[in-house]
Amino acid sequence: MQTHQAKRVEITIESVMEGRLTKALIGAGVTGFTVLPVLGGSGRSGQWSREGQVSRAGGMVCVVCIIREEKLDDLLDAAFAVVERHIGVVSITDCEVLRAERF
Amino acid sequence: MQTHQAKRVEITIESVMEGRLTKALIGAGVTGFTVLPVLGGSGRSGQWSREGQVSRAGGMVCVVCIIREEKLDDLLDAAFAVVERHIGVVSITDCEVLRAERF
Amino acid sequence: MQTHQAKRVEITIESVMEGRLTKALIGAGVTGFTVLPVLGGSGRSGQWSREGQVSRAGGMVCVVCIIREEKLDDLLDAAFAVVERHIGVVSITDCEVLRAERF
Amino acid sequence: MDGMLALAADNLLSPIILFFALGLLAAFARSDLSIPEAIAKGMSIYLLFAIGFKGGAAVADNGIDGTLIASLIAGVVLSFLIPMVAFALLRVMTGLSVTDAAAVAGHYGSISIVTFVAATSVITSSGLDSEGYMVAVAAVMEAPAILSALWLIARYDKGAAEMEAGLMREILLNGSIVLLVGSFIIGVITGTEGLDLIAPFIVTPFQGVLCLFLLDMGLVAGRGLREARGVLKPGLFLFGMVMPLVGSMFGLATGVLLGLSPGGVVLFMTLSASASYIAVPAAMRVALPEANPSIYLTLSLGVTFPFNLTVGIPLYLAIATLVTGG
Amino acid sequence: MDGMLALAADNLLSPIILFFALGLLAAFARSDLSIPEAIAKGMSIYLLFAIGFKGGAAVADNGIDGTLIASLIAGVVLSFLIPMVAFALLRVMTGLSVTDAAAVAGHYGSISIVTFVAATSVITSSGLDSEGYMVAVAAVMEAPAILSALWLIARYDKGAAEMEAGLMREILLNGSIVLLVGSFIIGVITGTEGLDLIAPFIVTPFQGVLCLFLLDMGLVAGRGLREARGVLKPGLFLFGMVMPLVGSMFGLATGVLLGLSPGGVVLFMTLSASASYIAVPAAMRVALPEANPSIYLTLSLGVTFPFNLTVGIPLYLAIATLVTGG
Amino acid sequence: MDGMLALAADNLLSPIILFFALGLLAAFARSDLSIPEAIAKGMSIYLLFAIGFKGGAAVADNGIDGTLIASLIAGVVLSFLIPMVAFALLRVMTGLSVTDAAAVAGHYGSISIVTFVAATSVITSSGLDSEGYMVAVAAVMEAPAILSALWLIARYDKGAAEMEAGLMREILLNGSIVLLVGSFIIGVITGTEGLDLIAPFIVTPFQGVLCLFLLDMGLVAGRGLREARGVLKPGLFLFGMVMPLVGSMFGLATGVLLGLSPGGVVLFMTLSASASYIAVPAAMRVALPEANPSIYLTLSLGVTFPFNLTVGIPLYLAIATLVTGG
Ligand SMILES: Nc1ncnc2c1ncn2[C@@H]1O[C@H](COP(=O)(O)O)[C@@H](O)[C@H]1O
Ligand SMILES: Nc1ncnc2c1ncn2[C@@H]1O[C@H](COP(=O)(O)O)[C@@H](O)[C@H]1O
Ligand SMILES: Nc1ncnc2c1ncn2[C@@H]1O[C@H](COP(=O)(O)O)[C@@H](O)[C@H]1O
């Protein structure tokens, strides 16, 4: 089956920042993204778990965005402007996609 | 540690199609898959979020399937037959696995 | 934007083992990890779904850990010691990250 | 007439309508208020469980009425027929494609259980009674409309795909139908004794749960309306308010022919007038993925549902009272 | 005898049994009906909270009975011993491996809190009373059986791994044990006054929540049975119904020796007869990952649980009444 | 004085405090007991819905009091001012950075709705009454403190970022504020009649839900305290108990000046004394991501919340009774 090269960007970020991040992504011209829930995690700011939250402040989500290679830099710039001051990680993987016209 | 080359296929698709997709995957000879919940997303058919659903029609899931390279084409054919008319994305990544006998 | 090579390890494992796994990861010197919920799946031990669980014994989670390449072997050894007798899969992907000082 | 207006005003200021309005407003204002998906699903399970059980216990109490079977058959027939009418109206009133029109039409043949419950409340507070088995009628009306929609597609869009084997089974065994029918049957079996046992769970707190549920429906409908602004053309919007009136007339005729009580007639009108937003959308996503979900969901949940809740039900009550002389 | 049959029939037609049956049927028919995981967990938290608190308040009300300590010790001993009996039976009746047999045996030493609750309902509706501290007995019986299972493995399977440090702590601090015991103690402290305060939450709606919970258990058991057809050999199936009877005899002897009320004896029989499906499976996944979970879960939840619910409890009641002359 | 001690003891042994303590203990002991996130959110929605509605219905019943507007304005002013006081105290008592101190200060100007509810329970069980609109005062005190915190940053940390456009809107339309205010208004509109309709959902089971909710808060606070041991220096710890006392004095003065009933004064003291753990932390994560959340969350939820619950509220009640002579 015919596949096409693309980039898969996964951004783990606090839930309170989700709206800002997806707005920035749309601004950077992405055609779509998917938001996955995160149960818990650990990093420089300590360990946390979703079931230990009274407040909605603490949770995180993972935003996955598949894009054509040529749009990667715009996306990273946009994402970075949002995550810069915040905790969270950004990882980029090479991938192949079906139905390239969608990206 | 000894690792082995494999392919990681991630298919984001509507929840109502999950059963049909996993049936097709099993039909294509995959040895296993994992279903992740999806909180929300955006694409050509608009933006949505899981907490905006009275109906069970709207949610999506992400089905992850790790397979040996030689089975990839069968899997993609099977998956494509299901997702063809439906919204959703398919991405394929190179990966390495432990315990290759499982795949 | 400046990116750096890293490894992305994804371990799907039973929820009851989550604490043991993350303890082992921290022991192996990882700087962070993210835990994603899993809705269901299928493998050699059969098919299951989160909504078919009275018991907390059955669920699984997916632990994602991004690390520098040189730490990969330690991580895999640590992870393997935990997952060895248990069901679950480990996959490793090449990725790139922003803010390399975090890993 | 005065009594009617007072009733309508009363209805508009009832907590359930006000909580629906609160949800709508919060969504329009882009508040981040939201009910977790699991809680929303839990409340919907609670409502189906309670409605089904109470209906069954009522049937056990009143005895099985001679018109029960006739009502069930009439419900099935109505659920099949109303989509045809809706489809014809849609082709005239709007510019929807065959696929979209068929998908929307399917929703109007099926029913909205919350609208049904709201009608029951209004009936009760007007001092009327209704047949307990109307819950069973609601259940049988859920699915047939889906077949109508698929038939319409097959008839008017030659290129359309065949109906997939297994889909019918899936529709009939849809969780909400199984729960509603199952609870109804258990209610019939255990009767008043069973009801007494669990009344503190399914009767007394019912209205309160309904308020929260309607808050959630308001939130969802509001978000849908906000995002579907482009899609909701005036013709469609109008359809969303005309169709329930048309549907209710079919319900009226049926109810009167069957010789139901005034309350029963109101419920039949309400069932015919209401549009599905649970079982049918799910079936449509499987069978007609090309149909645009924003259209049918927004129309059903964002237009017809609030229309019935605010204007429709009091109107159906007034008409039924007039016609049956009850 | 007639009274007994009437009681058994009554029990079979109680809403909780019927909702369990509905869940089973829905799962067999492959309906997509399901209760969200969070709601199921929430209901289970509610049940533990309510059961514990009511038990504690009953103890506060009746005063601490002289046999309380003896009952607790007896519970611990039974929980240790029953797995040995179960293991022996399993080796005779089935072809299970040592590991699987030990894992299954562990489940039968521990208890099912919902079976306990169902027995309490049946007792109450037969006009009997029982010792409030039986809840505490239930709590202490949860964990010891796990140690027995591990001991059996170590004894009969030389190659088996050592018990991991920290596991025992994890078992004893298992969420359901902590919640049950904690609520019990709070019930003892706040007594009837505390109970009055929260009775509209934990007493009156209790049976209704139980119905929904049993619906979920039916769904889960049904799915388990459907998928484990290959695993559930006739010998195993039989064991799932013989073992509760055997267990109940140990409970009977203990209860009578302790001089409990007839209701208390029934509860001791039920605890001994019931099999765990929460605490033990989780511990087994950690300690004995090689044991096949389909076997123990299906047996415990799909065979023994419904057996106790339908046949077992009325039988234990009949026997206890006979023996104690109560 | 004796009455006071008895009251304090009574309070300490009330189910809600004991369940909070159970949660704390379970977390300290590293039990895996946990309430699913969706259930915790659902309970918090229930509490806001119930509190708002009951407050509104009380206002509808008692008529709108002349001092209502004055109380609302006073609430806003207090919410603005208290962070300044807290900030000054923090700079003196602790070594926190400007950012951390401002973030913590913001929490103390805002309020904790569960502390408010607990105070209402204590008032009621002492036979006192309070103004229904205090719920509305609680609502208006949620947000202003956030602005104070941002102003403090801008004033004392020249390098700090500007407040982002849109954040203010987001804060004011925060889900919990919208739900509380919305339910309050609906309560005012539907009055006692509406309350009667849903009382079996929001009145009678309220205390029971509150117990479970406090169990969850205890679990969360306990985990927070366990993980934040390093962060919680003695100075900070002390601040977490001194600040509510200081805040309560502002509430006392305001309540007395406004001429509120003794119960109303206690509530004003409690609102001023309590610290936010929902609205403010979320806003701080957006606006001041550099501030350490372990500090403000642990202080607010792990120190000040239990302090108010156990020592604070009975003390405020004693003082208010003394001062108002009520
Ligand atoms: N190396 C890592 N691999 C995967 N996820 C990480 C990693 N480091 C941090 N995270 C995630 O990002 C969150 C914030 O990390 P930090 O900014 O380091 O506190 C953590 O709670 C994790 O969910
Ligand atoms: N570029 C993308 N990257 C990640 N997920 C996507 C992307 N495009 C679409 N999706 C996901 O697929 C769903 C349907 O997309 P679409 O078919 O474009 O409407 C969206 O709601 C997203 O969850
Ligand atoms: N090939 C695979 N791809 C993705 N996930 C898998 C695969 N095989 C197994 N899994 C996951 O690992 C769990 C246990 O697998 P197993 O040990 O094969 O029973 C399954 O329930 C799946 O969630």
Ligand code: NA
């Ligand atoms: Na209809």
Ligand code: NA
């Ligand atoms: Na047992």
Ligand code: NA
């Ligand atoms: Na305050």
